[in-house]
Amino acid sequence: GQQLNQSPQSMFIQEGEDVSMNCTSSSIFNTWLWYKQDPGEGPVLLIALYKAGELTSNGRLTAQFGITRKDSFLNISASIPSDVGIYFCAGHPGNQFYFGTGTSLTVIP
Amino acid sequence: DGGITQSPKYLFRKEGQNVTLSCEQNLNHDAMYWYRQDPGQGLRLIYYSQIVNDFQKGDIAEGYSVSREKKESFPLTVTSAQKNPTAFYLCASTSTDTQYFGPGTRLTVL
Numbered sequence: 001g002q003q004l005n006q007s008p009q010s011m012f013i014q015e016g017e018d019v020s021m022n023c024t025s026s027s028i029f030n031t032w033l034w035y036k037q038d039p040g041e042g043p044v045l046l047i048a049l050y051k052a053g054e055l056t057s058n059g060r061l062t063a064q065f066g067i068t069r070k071d072s073f074l075n076i077s078a079s080i081p082s083d084v085g086i087y088f089c090a091g092h093p094g095n096q097f098y099f100g101t102g103t104s105l106t107v108i109p
Numbered sequence: 110d111g112g113i114t115q116s117p118k119y120l121f122r123k124e125g126q127n128v129t130l131s132c133e134q135n136l137n138h139d140a141m142y143w144y145r146q147d148p149g150q151g152l153r154l155i156y157y158s159q160i161v162n163d164f165q166k167g168d169i170a171e172g173y174s175v176s177r178e179k180k181e182s183f184p185l186t187v188t189s190a191q192k193n194p195t196a197f198y199l200c201a202s203t204s205t206d207t208q209y210f211g212p213g214t215r216l217t218v219l
């Protein structure tokens with residue numbers, strides 16, 4: 001199955017900094033999803049996007065559905081230590097879901 | 110509480126044994142999925158089911174089997190034919206193009 005290109009692969013940032021990550025696909029998607037996963041746990045849904053150009057926020061998190069429908073971005077503002085984890089995207093063209101390989105985020109206090 | 114439950118959290122299996130992983134959801138979702146997660150790799154689809162009594166193979170179905178006799182339940186059996194079964198297994202269900210995951214089962218083959 002298709003795997004999405006997610007970057008960066010890892011990030012080390014100072015507490016309080018903003019974070020940006022993105023996913024790109026060779027195919028058009030109808031839905032983009034962003035998840036956070038802690039070690040040994042299941043992924044938790046952060047934000048769901050359903051329309052090209054849509055910009056949605058969840059607290060300090062903001063995600064956008066790209067106009068081309070082939071990409072999506074996730075921003076985290078004013079990072080805190082509990083933001084540590086792996087963030088990954090998922091795209092849904094209408095049948096199966098396809099996933100990025102994740103961005104590992106480390107926040108240095 | 111509504112959600113997806115997976116049991117057990119940790120499972121150990123001897124080589125040559127079949128083992129069944131449980132997945133239950135009370136979200137009234139029609140579609141359910143099984144994924145395998147290995148370190149450094151994205152999620153890989155094993156099987157999925159969009160309605161009761163129907164399921165389709167995913168990208169890595171060899172060595173696995175499933176059943177969908179009830180809407181709420183989608184158990185996964187890892188058979189002895191699966192050559193490298195040690196992994197983290199995630200069950201998910203879907204509503205309105207949005208997928209939700211269970212807490213996962215870590216399977217270790219001894």
